[in-house]
Amino acid sequence: MLQLADFEKSYHHAPVLHIPQLDIGPGIYWIKGANGSGKSTLLKAIAGIIDFSGDILLNNTSIKKQAVDYRRRVNFAEAEPVFPEFLTGSDMLALFMTAKQAPAGQPDRYLESMQMQAYLDQPLGAYSSGMLKKLSLLLAFIGTPSLILLDEPLITLDMASLAILYDWIKERQQTQGTSFLLSSHQPLEEHTLPISGTLHVADKTVKWLPG
Numbered sequence: 001m002l003q004l005a006d007f008e009k010s011y012h013h014a015p016v017l018h019i020p021q022l023d024i025g026p027g028i029y030w031i032k033g034a035n036g037s038g039k040s041t042l043l044k045a046i047a048g049i050i051d052f053s054g055d056i057l058l059n060n061t062s063i064k065k066q067a068v069d070y071r072r073r074v075n076f077a078e079a080e081p082v083f084p085e086f087l088t089g090s091d092m093l094a095l096f097m098t099a100k101q102a103p104a105g106q107p108d109r110y111l112e113s114m115q116m117q118a119y120l121d122q123p124l125g126a127y128s129s130g131m132l133k134k135l136s137l138l139l140a141f142i143g144t145p146s147l148i149l150l151d152e153p154l155i156t157l158d159m160a161s162l163a164i165l166y167d168w169i170k171e172r173q174q175t176q177g178t179s180f181l182l183s184s185h186q187p188l189e190e191h192t193l194p195i196s197g198t199l200h201v202a203d204k205t206v207k208w209l210p211g
C-alpha cells in the first residue's frame with residue numbers, strides 16, 4: 001500500500017529522518033515515538049505538504065511523478081488544526097466537498113454522530129479546541145481517499161467522541177478498504193481498533209513492528 005524509498009528529510013540542513021526503505025500493506029497503523037522524534041514530519045511528508053528527498057508511493061502512485069493523482073488519494077488531519085477564524089464549519093466543509101469530489105450527503109452521518117450540526121454555521125474563531133478537532137477529523141474523512149493520516153487524533157476529544165472516531169475508522173476500513181496512519185502519545189486501550197502494526201520513530205529513522 002505505502003512505500004518509502006531513500007526518504008530523507010532535514011530542516012535547515014539538520015537531518016530529522018532517514019528511511020532507506022519502508023513497505024507496509026493495507027491496514028491501520030499507529031505511529032509511536034518520543035516528542036520531537038519526527039512523527040508529524042513523517043505524516044506531513046506522506047500527506048505531500050512538506051518537501052523531502054527520495055520518493056513515496058501509494059498503491060504505486062508516486063508523490064513526485066504523479067503529484068496531483070497522489071494527493072487526491074491521501075487525506076490529512078493536523079494535530080492542532082488552524083483554520084481562518086472568519087469562516088464557518090459549513091464553509092470548510094463545502095470547500096473540502098468540492099476539492100475532494102465527495103458524494104453528496106457524505107458528511108451527514110458523521111455530523112450527526114458527533115453532534116456537530118448545532119455549531120456548524122458558527123465562525124471558526126468561536127470554536128473550542130475540541131470542536132475544531134472534530135471538524136478537522138471530519139474533513140479528513142471527506143471524499144474517497146485510499147489513505148487517511150490523523151496526527152494525534154486522540155488529543156482534546158472527550159471519551160464519547162473518541163469511541164465515535166474509532167467507529168468511523170473501523171467502518172471506513174471495512175467498507176472501503178481505507179488505510180490509516182495514526183500518531184499518538186497515549187497508551188491505547190487494547191482492542192479498540194484492529195491494528196496491523198506500529199511504526200516506531202526513533203534515532204532519526206522508522207521501524208515497522210507487526211501487531
Ligand SMILES: Nc1ncnc2c1ncn2[C@@H]1O[C@H](COP(=O)(O)OP(=O)(O)OP(=O)(O)O)[C@@H](O)[C@H]1O
Nearest residue numbers: 011012016033034035036037038039040041042201
Ligand atoms: N518547521 C520546522 N523547522 C525546523 N525544525 C523543525 C520544524 N518542524 C519540526 N522540526 C524539528 O524536527 C524534529 C521532529 O519534529 P516533529 O514535529 O516531526 O516531531 P514529533 O515526533 O511529531 O513531535 P511531538 O511528539 O512533540 O509532536 C524536531 O527536532 C523539531 O524541532
